[in-house]
Amino acid sequence: MNNGKYSNVLTMLLVVFIVAILGVIVYFAFDMLNSNKINNDAQTAIDEFQKATTPVKRDRTSSSTSNEGETENEVPTENVVDVNKEALDMLNQATAERETEKQTEVEPEKVYMESYEVLGTIKIPKTNCEYPILDSITKRSLEIAVGLAPYGPGLNEVGNSIIFGHNYRNGLFFSNNKNLRNGDVIYITDKAGRTVTYEIYNIYQTDANDASYFTRDTEGKREISLQTCTDDSANRIIIWAKEK
Numbered sequence: 346m347n348n349g350k351y352s353n354v355l356t357m358l359l360v361v362f363i364v365a366i367l368g369v370i371v372y373f374a375f376d377m378l379n380s381n382k383i384n385n386d387a388q389t390a391i392d393e394f395q396k397a398t399t400p401v402k403r404d405r406t407s408s409s410t411s412n413e414g415e416t417e418n419e420v421p422t423e424n425v426v427d428v429n430k431e432a433l434d435m436l437n438q439a440t441a442e443r444e445t446e447k448q449t450e451v452e453p454e455k456v457y458m459e460s461y462e463v464l465g466t467i468k469i470p471k472t473n474c475e476y477p478i479l480d481s482i483t484k485r486s487l488e489i490a491v492g493l494a495p496y497g498p499g500l501n502e503v504g505n506s507i508i509f510g511h512n513y514r515n516g517l518f519f520s521n522n523k524n525l526r527n528g529d530v531i532y533i534t535d536k537a538g539r540t541v542t543y544e545i546y547n548i549y550q551t552d553a554n555d556a557s558y559f560t561r562d563t564e565g566k567r568e569i570s571l572q573t574c575t576d577d578s579a580n581r582i583i584i585w586a587k588e589k
Contacts, residue, residue: 380515380516380517383488383489383517384517386458386489387458387475387476387477387489387490388475390456390457390458390463390477390490391466391475391476391477393456393463394456394463394465394466394477394534395466395534397453397454397455397456398453398534398535398536398537398538399538453536453538456477458477458479458486458489458490459485459489461479461480461481461486461489461490461492462479462480463477463478463479463480463490464478464479464480464493464499464500464535464536465477465478465493465500465501465533465534465535465536466478466533466534467491467508467531467532467533468531468532468534469525469529469530469531469532470530470532471524471525471526471529471530472521472522472524472525473516473521474518474519474521476490476491476510476518477490477491478490478491478492478493478500478508478533479491479492479493480492480493482494482495482509487509487510487511487518488511490518491508491509491510491518491519492508492509492510493506493507493508493509494506494507494508494509494559496559496560497559499535500533500535500536501533501535501537501539501541501567502567503563503565503566503567504563504567504568505558505559505560505561505563505568505569505570506533506568506569506570507558507559507569507570507571507572508569508570508571508572509572509573510522510571510572510573511573511574512573512574512575512576512578512582514576518573519571519572519573519582520573522571522573522582522584523575523576523582525545525548525584526545526548527545527546527547527548528544528545528546529544529545530542530543530544530545530586530589531543531544531545531569531571531586533569541567541588542588542589543567543568543569543586543587543588543589544586544587544588544589545584545585545586546585546586546587547583547584547585548582548583548584548585549582549583550575550580550581550582550583551580551581551583552580552581553580553581555581558570558583558585561585563587566587566588567587567588568585568586568587568588569585569586570583570584570585570586571583571584571586572584
């Protein structure tokens with residue numbers, strides 16, 4: 346009788362153990378799939394952003410042509426007196442060539458992740474971090490990328506731009522910021538297509554309510570601040586970096 350009870354207990358423990366193992370496997374499988382989706386979506390947004398911010402040239406020849414075969418600056422032969430015909434032809438040809446070469450940059454199209462505009466990208470080689478920088482700090486925006494705080498001058502402008510990112514302890518976003526050190530570099534690309542290199546010079550932890558660094562004086566330099574949680578979510582890891 347006692348042997349039967351003991352056997353039942355072992356069976357129940359075995360079932361619990363198997364269920365627990367399956368639960369762990371399912372959790373990590375889901376986490377991996379979710380991480381892959383986030384990274385794939387982020388890379389798609391980065392690719393679209395890079396295409397949108399690459400200077401696009403628009404040929405203005407067609408718009409500058411008043412009549413077929415005649416540019417708007419062409420000198421009409423019939424109105425010219427005592428002008429060498431050969432010189433006039435050369436002048437008109439040179440004018441036409443200049444008009445053909447005239448091009449203007451097209452304003453880059455806005456790129457979005459869901460309903461959030463992509464303002465730029467961040468790349469940190471040390472931690473293999475590369476994500477779009479979104480225009481809002483919301484629960485959802487920080488679930489799909491990193492976000493620019495509504496303070497400061499804007500990306501790659503003089504002053505302190507603050508970028509928030511989650512620490513999910515799984516490699517996503519700013520999870521590995523704790524491994525960064527002074528001297529490591531961060532690349533920020535903005536909507537104008539400018540890429541600025543920033544060098545880390547200050548790393549510290551503070552409590553969640555400390556916002557003193559938001560308005561810090563950069564002494565006329567371009568700087569960024571990165572904020573994320575510590576692994577236990579009790580404090581915040583703050584990183585300061587200045588233009589290299």
